[in-house]
Amino acid sequence: MEYHNPVLLHPTVDGLNIKPDGIYVDVTFGGGGHSKEILRRLGPNGKLFAFDQDEDALANALPDERFTLINENFRFIKRFLRFHGVRGVDGILADLGVSSHQFDVPERGFSTRFDADLDMRMSQKNDLSAYRVVNEYEEQDLRRVFFDYGELKNAPALARTIVEARRDYPIKTTDELKEVLKKYLPEKVRNKVLAQIYQAIRIEVNQEMDVLKEFIEQSLEILNPGGRFSVISYHSLEDRLVKRFIKNGMFEGEPERDFYGNFSVPFKTIGKLIVPDDAEIKINNRARSAKLRIAEKI
Numbered sequence: 001m002e003y004h005n006p007v008l009l010h011p012t013v014d015g016l017n018i019k020p021d022g023i024y025v026d027v028t029f030g031g032g033g034h035s036k037e038i039l040r041r042l043g044p045n046g047k048l049f050a051f052d053q054d055e056d057a058l059a060n061a062l063p064d065e066r067f068t069l070i071n072e073n074f075r076f077i078k079r080f081l082r083f084h085g086v087r088g089v090d091g092i093l094a095d096l097g098v099s100s101h102q103f104d105v106p107e108r109g110f111s112t113r114f115d116a117d118l119d120m121r122m123s124q125k126n127d128l129s130a131y132r133v134v135n136e137y138e139e140q141d142l143r144r145v146f147f148d149y150g151e152l153k154n155a156p157a158l159a160r161t162i163v164e165a166r167r168d169y170p171i172k173t174t175d176e177l178k179e180v181l182k183k184y185l186p187e188k189v190r191n192k193v194l195a196q197i198y199q200a201i202r203i204e205v206n207q208e209m210d211v212l213k214e215f216i217e218q219s220l221e222i223l224n225p226g227g228r229f230s231v232i233s234y235h236s237l238e239d240r241l242v243k244r245f246i247k248n249g250m251f252e253g254e255p256e257r258d259f260y261g262n263f264s265v266p267f268k269t270i271g272k273l274i275v276p277d278d279a280e281i282k283i284n285n286r287a288r289s290a291k292l293r294i295a296e297k298i
């Protein structure tokens with residue numbers, strides 16, 4: 001089975017405006033689709049560093065001396081690039097979220113299609129798992145996870161039901177979780193609600209929102225002036241953070257105005273929001289929610 005079919009391949013790499021001798025980073029290597037395209041456009045002196053926290057992605061490492069794959073979380077991008085002697089880069093690409101491979105391997109627990117242990121860790125080194133979130137979180141924390149990350153209006157009822165069920169026995173598998181929550185999963189909305197519940201737990205397990213914020217802030221520090229930032233997100237929570245930071249240089253609120261009433265912002269937005277066309281969605285259904293934003297460091 002194919003590891004991952006890259007989404008918005010050309011517009012995302014075009015967004016980096018690659019200089020043949022530049023240094024680039026692909027923080028979500030996965031099956032290496034975007035990385036291969038970056039290498040194709042780089043000259044012999046260019047360099048590409050890639051990150052993936054999933055050990056499975058290491059098998060896709062590209063045999064190219066301009067390429068280095070780092071099996072770490074991109075929340076540590078600055079630290080690991082520094083370890084490799086890199087302080088400034090010309091472009092950073094992020095294709096956020098989960099790879100098709102992670103969805104397609106039943107034991108990883110990411111897909112609503114299979115029964116599996118409650119796992120959902122993107123990195124095998126992660127201590128927090130879906131099992132721990134479901135069985136150990138206080139009710140109010142479960143409520144927050146479902147509300148904030150799943151945008152589920154009935155978050156309080158879902159949290160209460162889980163807490164009551166696990167008093168008798170731990171909830172070990174995804175099928176057991178579905179059984180516990182079955183009264184909130186009527187046939188008509190079952191797939192949609194399940195997707196929201198899984199998304200919420202997955203974001204919590206992998207601390208995706210905090211990680212994204214840390215990564216974006218560090219990206220700004222390590223991009224050279226004129227360096228490009230090309231980011232694909234797959235749900236509105238991620239996209240909102242990316243959009244606000246590009247526009248305002250902060251995640252909340254508005255930047256201060258200078259004496260003349262102008263904002264001082266660190267990025268210039270390049271082009272409009274890009275989404276896949278119908279042809280791409282037809283051959284790759286996972287592209288359907290993708291949103292690409294491109295910015296240049298001022």
Ligand SMILES: C[S@@+](CC[C@H](N)C(=O)[O-])C[C@H]1O[C@@H](n2cnc3c(N)ncnc32)[C@H](O)[C@@H]1O
Pocket residue numbers: 004005006007027028029030031032033034035051052053054057072073074075095096097098099100122211
């Ligand atoms: C959507 S896939 C990327 C696919 C890739 N662009 C390709 O063309 O094959 C996202 C990948 O990023 C990795 N990933 C997600 N969050 C990460 C993080 N915080 N640190 C490192 N890798 C991460 C996942 O393990 C997954 O392999």
